[in-house]
Amino acid sequence: MQNRITVTVQGRQYTLLAAEDQEYVQRVAAYVDEKLAQTASQAGMAMVDCAVLTALNLADERFKEQQAAENLRRQIKDLLEESAQQKLELSEAKREIFKLQQRK
Secondary structure: OOEEEEEEEOOEEEEEEEOOOHHHHHHHHHHHHHHHHHHHHHHOOOHHHHHHHHHHHHHHHHHHHHHHHHHHHHHHHHHHHHHHHHHHHHHHHHHHHHHHHHHO
16 A cells, blocks of 8 residues: 655655655655755755765665675575584584494
């Protein structure tokens, strides 16, 4: 179901259709508003240029976070594989100990 939600970004109101709830959409709009304000305060440029620069900054942020998430997934995968290998080695060591105890 689509929700009709009105948000304010840089003093202008926008009505959006979103599957997400109002609280989430408001948080997203506030984040974009904050990022636009930061860019505008540093750059002193026209709003269109400010919006483009902000969009580029947000895209950069997203790509870096995606890469960090992929690195974490890879680390988790490596650790799970290492853990599985250590379990196999432990199991083999237990079998060997059992065999040695049976020889006595």
